Amino acid sequence: MQDAYIYDAVRSPRGKGRxxxxxxxxxxxxxxxxxxxxxxxxxxxxxxxxxxxxxxxTQVGEQGGCLARTAVLASDLDQSIPGLAVNxxxxxxxxxxxxxxxxxxxxxxxxxxxxxxxxMGRVPMGSDxxxxxxxxxxxxxxxxxxxxxxxxxxxxxxxxxxxxxDELAVRSQQRAKAAWDDGRFDRSVIxxxxxxxxxxxxxxxxxxxxxxxxxLGALKPSFKxxxxxxxxxxxxxxxxxxxxxxxxxxHHAGNSSGIVDGxxxxxxxxxxxxxxxxxxxxxxxxxxxxxxxxxTIMLTGPVPVTQKILAETGLQIGDIDLFEVNEAFSSVVLxxxxxFEVDPDILNxxxxxxxxxxPLGATGAxxxxxxxxxxxxxxxxxxxxxxxxxxxxxxxTIIERV
Numbered sequence: 403m404q405d406a407y408i409y410d411a412v413r414s415p416r417g418k419g420r421x422x423x424x425x426x427x428x429x430x431x432x433x434x435x436x437x438x439x440x441x442x443x444x445x446x447x448x449x450x451x452x453x454x455x456x457x458x459x460t461q462v463g464e465q466g467g468c469l470a471r472t473a474v475l476a477s478d479l480d481q482s483i484p485g486l487a488v489n490x491x492x493x494x495x496x497x498x499x500x501x502x503x504x505x506x507x508x509x510x511x512x513x514x515x516x517x518x519x520x521x522m523g524r525v526p527m528g529s530d531x532x533x534x535x536x537x538x539x540x541x542x543x544x545x546x547x548x549x550x551x552x553x554x555x556x557x558x559x560x561x562x563x564x565x566x567x568d569e570l571a572v573r574s575q576q577r578a579k580a581a582w583d584d585g586r587f588d589r590s591v592i593x594x595x596x597x598x599x600x601x602x603x604x605x606x607x608x609x610x611x612x613x614x615x616x617x618l619g620a621l622k623p624s625f626k627x628x629x630x631x632x633x634x635x636x637x638x639x640x641x642x643x644x645x646x647x648x649x650x651x652x653h654h655a656g657n658s659s660g661i662v663d664g665x666x667x668x669x670x671x672x673x674x675x676x677x678x679x680x681x682x683x684x685x686x687x688x689x690x691x692x693x694x695x696x697x698t699i700m701l702t703g704p705v706p707v708t709q710k711i712l713a714e715t716g717l718q719i720g721d722i723d724l725f726e727v728n729e730a731f732s733s734v735v736l737x738x739x740x741x742f743e744v745d746p747d748i749l750n751x752x753x754x755x756x757x758x759x760x761p762l763g764a765t766g767a768x769x770x771x772x773x774x775x776x777x778x779x780x781x782x783x784x785x786x787x788x789x790x791x792x793x794x795x796x797x798x799t800i801i802e803r804v
Contacts, residue, residue, distance in 0.1 A: 404672050406503035407683035408801065411771030412440045413666035414594050416606045416759040419522035424603040425594060425663040430458065430465045430521045433594065433665045434473035440592045441515055441667050442478055450675045452511025454485045455502050457494025457518030458763035461487060462530035465521065473519075489763075490692070492730060493789040493797035494518050495666060496766025500690035500799055502670045512678070513671035518763035521663045527762065534697070534793045545642040545698040547635040549792060550625035550653055552700035553731035555639055557652045559699065560737055564652040567732035568618040571657035571756045573746075574729055578753025579611035586752055586779060590771050608660040608759040618656040626651035642698045657732040662759025666767035685774050685801040688784075689715045695794040701734050703796020704788040705741045711786070711798045719744065722800070723782035726769040728789040729754035738788075751776060765789065770799060777803050 414433055417425030425433065434456065441447070456470035470485030490497040495518035502514035534540055535548075547555075557567065581587060582605060593604040629636035629649055636649045676683055691711035695703045704727055712719065719742045727738045727749060735754070739746060752772055755765060766789055773785040788798040 403507050404509060406506040406670055406687045407673065407676060407804065408668055408670055408685045408687060408774060409676055409681045409683055410441060410445055410669040411590055411774055412437055412444065412592055413590050413768050413771055414664050415591055415603045416608055416662040416664040416761055417603050418607050419661035419663050421523065423523050423663060424607050426523045427596065428521070428594065429524065430469060430519045431472050431476050433521065434469065434519045435477040436592070436594060437517065437665045437667045438473060438477040438479055438515060441669050445669060445679060445681055447679055450513040450671065450678055451479065451483050451515060453514055454483060455488060455498040455514060455516040456485060457488050457498040457766065458520055459489055459491055459494055460520070460525045460527060460530045461489055463525055465525045490795065490797060491792035492728065492762055493766050493791045493795065494763040495768065496770060496787060496789060496797050496799055497692070499668050499670065499767055499770060500797065503687040503690060506670060506672055512675040515667050515669055517665065517667035517767035519665035520761040520763040522661045522761060523663050545638050547639050547698060548625070548628065549700060550658070551629050551635045551639060551649065552698065553653050553658070553733050554625055554629070554649050554651045555643070555699045556701060556733040556737055558646055558650045559643070560740060562652065562733050562736045566736060567652050567657040568615055570732045570735060571618060572613055572615060574750065574753045574756040575609065575611055575613040577751060578606070578609050578757035581752035582606070586775065590775055606758040608662050609757050613656060621654040621656050623651035624654045624658065639698060653731050653733070657756060659730050659755035660759035662761050664759065664761035664764045664768065666764045666771060668767050668770060683804045684778070685803050688800045688802050690799050692797045693795065695796060697794035700792065700794045701730060701790035702737060703790045703794065704734065704738050707796030707798045708742070708786065708788055711800060715800060722784055722786045723748065724751065724773060724776055724780070724785040725749040726773045726785070726787040728760065728765055728769055729756040730760060730790050732756065734790050766797065774801060
């Protein structure tokens with residue numbers, strides 16, 4: 403087995419995922435090509451890329467048809483490089499990196515570019531359909547509820563309050579602003595330009611740094627009506643979890659991840675790949691893991707997949723210097739903190755998806771790049787990135803600086 407190293411991590415800024423968002427005019431193919439070109443240019447790549455593995459969740463229309471290969475053709479990469487589109491829902495970008503790393507470890511090529519994209523303002527989430535939600539033979543048998551209800555189930559089951567969720571959201575906003583003000587994303591974020599070469603976005607657009615507990619307190623729960631109105635997702639969930647008296651609806655737009663557009667890429671290769679291209683490795687991908695979990699509560703995957711990856715590496719939770727846990731909803735992160743008694747000061751230290759948004763297919767690669775940058779900035783050694791995943795899954799990656 404060979405070691406797999408990270409040589410670079412690049413991402414776009416995240417634009418608001420709606421018609422007035424700065425990136426709305428940009429297609430998934432164009433944004434993917436921009437990020438791929440940045441990897442090629444920054445690293446003066448001449449040889450050794452075996453494949454581009456690219457995550458995107460809503461694989462339909464302009465995001466369909468093996469977007470990975472189309473992005474290669476739209477980029478400055480050689481047409482001899484193939485492309486593989488992968489979908490593990492919210493963990494697609496991280497799964498792309500993990501697949502690439504494990505291909506390298508197994509000897510199937512020297513170098514890979516992996517990451518993902520999601521243009522949520524152009525290709526709405528769920529527009530591809532989902533059997534787990536719409537096929538009654540699956541949905542009823544497994545007590546399917548929408549993700550927002552699942553997030554509220556976590557809060558109910560583990561005793562998290564609205565104030566705790568809102569406090570985490572305020573912290574995410576404050577940390578994201580501090581990180582941008584301090585230039586902590588400068589190494590990874592590239593400016594996106596239009597077809598005429600004019601700049602259109604250089605900074606994450608979704609942030610609301612003025613957010614405080616009072617402003618969040620004025621927001622109505624987003625999933626209460628959905629849960630309590632017939633056919634009654636709350637009733638369905640209570641059939642699965644009869645020990646709960648009711649579902650406490652604590653999540654709203656301010657303590658849930660933002661709908662945004664974005665893309666990210668990670669350059670992965672062997673030591674020989676780096677030498678051939680005159681590159682120094684920044685980190686080693688020490689381990690990867692994935693797991694399936696309860697599909698109703700759905701979003702608890704970061705806990706068991708972290709337990710799994712720690713067991714497989716022989717590490718303890720205290721051996722991890724920094725954590726990135728995707729802020730799909732506040733309760734996901736609160737549950738991780740509760741389960742492992744992690745110090746909040748070493749988790750999502752530069753903010754997360756509540757502040758900056760969650761471009762589904764790209765987020766896993768984004769948070770891995772953020773983790774790498776912060777390990778270097780803080781002079782730490784080992785980091786873990788993990789995400790919850792729709793329909794009940796989890797994914798994780800451990801990296802260590804070289």
